[in-house]
Amino acid sequence: MSNSPLVKYTKLSPNCTKPRNHAIDTITIHCMAGNCTIETCGEIFAPTSRQASSNYGVGTDGRVGLYVDEANRSWCTSSGANDHRAVTIEVANDENKEPWHVSDKALAATIELVADICKRNGIKKLLWQGDKNLVGQVDKQNMTVHRWFAAKSCPGDYLYSKHGYIADEVNKRLGITPPAPTGTPITGKAIVTAETLAAFLLSKNAAPQLNGVDALGLAKLYISEGDIEGIRGDVAFCQSCVETGYWKFGNDVKAAQNNFAGIGATGGGVAGAVFPTAQIGVRAQIQHLKAYANKDALKQPTVDPRFALVTRGVAPNWENLGGRWAADTTYGAKILAVYDAVKAFKTPAPVTPPPAAFKSYTVKITASVLNYRSGAGTNFKINGTVKKGEVYTIVEEANGEGAKKWGQLKSKAGWISLDYTAKA
Ligand SMILES: [Zn+2]
Numbered sequence: 001m002s003n004s005p006l007v008k009y010t011k012l013s014p015n016c017t018k019p020r021n022h023a024i025d026t027i028t029i030h031c032m033a034g035n036c037t038i039e040t041c042g043e044i045f046a047p048t049s050r051q052a053s054s055n056y057g058v059g060t061d062g063r064v065g066l067y068v069d070e071a072n073r074s075w076c077t078s079s080g081a082n083d084h085r086a087v088t089i090e091v092a093n094d095e096n097k098e099p100w101h102v103s104d105k106a107l108a109a110t111i112e113l114v115a116d117i118c119k120r121n122g123i124k125k126l127l128w129q130g131d132k133n134l135v136g137q138v139d140k141q142n143m144t145v146h147r148w149f150a151a152k153s154c155p156g157d158y159l160y161s162k163h164g165y166i167a168d169e170v171n172k173r174l175g176i177t178p179p180a181p182t183g184t185p186i187t188g189k190a191i192v193t194a195e196t197l198a199a200f201l202l203s204k205n206a207a208p209q210l211n212g213v214d215a216l217g218l219a220k221l222y223i224s225e226g227d228i229e230g231i232r233g234d235v236a237f238c239q240s241c242v243e244t245g246y247w248k249f250g251n252d253v254k255a256a257q258n259n260f261a262g263i264g265a266t267g268g269g270v271a272g273a274v275f276p277t278a279q280i281g282v283r284a285q286i287q288h289l290k291a292y293a294n295k296d297a298l299k300q301p302t303v304d305p306r307f308a309l310v311t312r313g314v315a316p317n318w319e320n321l322g323g324r325w326a327a328d329t330t331y332g333a334k335i336l337a338v339y340d341a342v343k344a345f346k347t348p349a350p351v352t353p354p355p356a357a358f359k360s361y362t363v364k365i366t367a368s369v370l371n372y373r374s375g376a377g378t379n380f381k382i383n384g385t386v387k388k389g390e391v392y393t394i395v396e397e398a399n400g401e402g403a404k405k406w407g408q409l410k411s412k413a414g415w416i417s418l419d420y421t422a423k424a
Pocket residue numbers: 030031076077146154155
């Protein structure tokens with residue numbers, strides 16, 4: 001087993017298990033939680049009291065250090081099973097807090113290093129799904145992160161968010177051309193109207209938990225904010241239906257946060273970002289979508305606190321958001337399933353109130369003799385006659401020839417001219 005020719009500095013640590021007991025088939029990228037040079041990192045791993053190490057380190061300057069030969073197991077990821085099969089890499093941070101940012105040089109050097117490790121160890125393709133449940137299933141996912149094995153944020157939100165990008169870049173170097181993106185673009189103009197979106201939402205949840213807007217007002221925000229940035233606001237609305245459970249909430253994010261897309265809610269009870277109004281919440285979501293969808297500049301001031309964490313344009317289609325926006329690889333499909341339901345949704349026709357039921361009344365005949373006819377008009381045939389002073393109940397009125405108004409006798413024997421009657 002060889003080591004990487006990219007190494008610029010070597011200080012082998014005693015903190016390791018010799019040899020590793022499993023072939024290398026996994027990559028685990030860590031963050032140092034500090035801005036150590038590769039030399040300092042070597043010093044940190046040198047004392048046996050430290051009980052920690054990594055195979056490699058990458059400095060903010062992009063230089064690579066070696067601390068544990070690839071042939072041996074580093075003590076890095078709080079998991080012997082992981083570290084026996086993984087090459088571990090500690091990357092320096094150029095900012096000293098979450099999201100534990102790393103320099104562009106460090107990121108680029110990490111990509112080159114990982115590509116080299118894959119080539120020398122026969123890893124044909126780097127696979128990342130952001131799914132802890134796939135640990136050990138290297139045919140589905142052969143990158144792991146420290147946070148899955150211990151209560152740590154390592155590798156930090158920044159590097160974690162870059163894992164899909166790192167995999168894509170490494171795979172290019174391994175000669176794998178990414179499949180042409182196919183799917184439903186996030187960039188574009190809304191097709192479904194705000195009215196339909198609102199009616200759809202109310203059909204799923206008659207009492208959505210909203211702040212300062214009603215369902216229609218909310219839907220209009222998605223359309224208008226989406227149009228400003230050239231993002232599909234109608235589908236973004238569907239994304240929020242998935243995220244909020246049709247504005248019932250009930251998970252880590254609460255209704256009062258105006259956070260309709262789980263921005264910053266990274267799981268495990270983390271509530272995520274809070275926005276002052278529904279409009280700013282929608283705007284942040286649209287901006288976050290734009291970060292993924294394309295490389296165009298924002299038209300409005302940035303309100304998405306995580307905009308800079310996204311590799312611009314890495315996910316042009318809704319289908320590409322799985323494993324990125326959310327760990328769930330079927331995330332995009334779930335959004336589009338709601339969108340399909342919206343498109344199939346028939347806005348219920350406005351209910352026209354039924355005509356007020358006719359109230360029958362009684363009349364007294366004022367003509368000495370009055371014909372009653374088979375219909376409301378003198379053009380209908382005479383069925384018989386009624387006489388002055390008799391009282392009849394009228395059950396329906398109608399217009400017709402020969403009288404201002406015709407009335408139907410309760411007996412249904414026929415219609416009389418109401419001109420020759422008085423209300424009884
Ligand atoms: Zn770590």
